[in-house]
Amino acid sequence: MTAPSGRQAGASRGDDTVSAVVRQWRAVHPDLDTGPMEIIGRINRCAALLQQAEDAPLRRAGLSRPEFDLLGALRRTGHELTPGELARETFSSGAAVTKRLKQLTERGLVERRGDTRDRRVAHLRLTDAGRELVDGILPEQLTYETAVLAVLDPKGQGELAGLLGELLGRLEGTLGAIRV
């Protein structure tokens, strides 16, 4: 029927799912300040959409995003990490890290070495195969992400990155200190 040629011309404001939801809430509770929803709702929804989208290149390599995050932490720090450090670095629980490491070790992407001084701790490093996998995926991943974000012009991207950085920096500083 209609040829969808001229893309993203007037697709600007007020037509995302979150603003529709906010409109519904305002109709039911006109007294409430729905401002926060327009930020938090959109961050959550964007995160969900982007994760689903960016999982595609990883899935081709047989990795989930949490698995890639582990390998990536080892690659980008450039040295061995203990399970505890990996948990902190990837913001996940120790138990989850243990499970993922088990699988990644079995797949030969990661190697484990015991500490000589303290026999409780382990040190993990990428195998050659692991490093090659990460280095192979990362450019694809970034290319894909660049393509997805291209729906925003470079100026908008810069502003968005700046604002998110400001928000995140302050949240990481203050969260846990807020009580309501």
Add this chain to the structure above:
Amino acid sequence: MTAPSGRQAGASRGDDTVSAVVRQWRAVHPDLDTGPMEIIGRINRCAALLQQAEDAPLRRAGLSRPEFDLLGALRRTGHELTPGELARETFSSGAAVTKRLKQLTERGLVERRGDTRDRRVAHLRLTDAGRELVDGILPEQLTYETAVLAVLDPKGQGELAGLLGELLGRLEGTLGAIRV
């Protein structure tokens, strides 16, 4: 990727976890454009932090966020919804909705009514208790979210909401159409 001008008043740039990660990547792979990470990484991290934070008021009411999303969908639309509609409205799978509805029904927050014409479909509505629960939680929730977001000044909040709305609106339009 030029440095974003404009904003940044006080405790501004370069001090969130994402920028530290990006610095590490650039040291290892100086040739790659890490721009997308500064947006996608931050969106993901903000989503994780905010969700953890905003779960607190809900948890006090004995609800998880996905459960509250279901109740909220029923409340804000103002009419009965079928399981399928609820799944679409909350962006979750039908199976997940079935499970949550089972629990919420057992807790007396939601009621089920069979369709008279089509005996496959069910219609769900809030009970009085369910509506009162939602209406009691929502103001708390919004107050909490307002407090959390107050780390950004109102101008920044407005800009952020606008940029996210633009991104989300276009992602929802284009995602699925992007192949790399």
Add this chain to the structure above:
DNA sequence: TGCATTTCTTTCACGAGTAAAACACCTGTT
């Protein structure tokens, strides 16, 4: 030294989500 305490990691039991199959029911066609 011996014992309590702390730290690092793994194990366990469980809850929650998913995809795919199963069910139950409707609808259009012949």
Add this chain to the structure above:
DNA sequence: AACAGGTGTTTTACTCGTGAAAGAAATGCA
């Protein structure tokens, strides 16, 4: 009327993450 195929929902089997407890080893202190 009968049935093939489609649709709405639930069930099943499985994966993955979580918090709490267990396990194992170091450390501090009497």
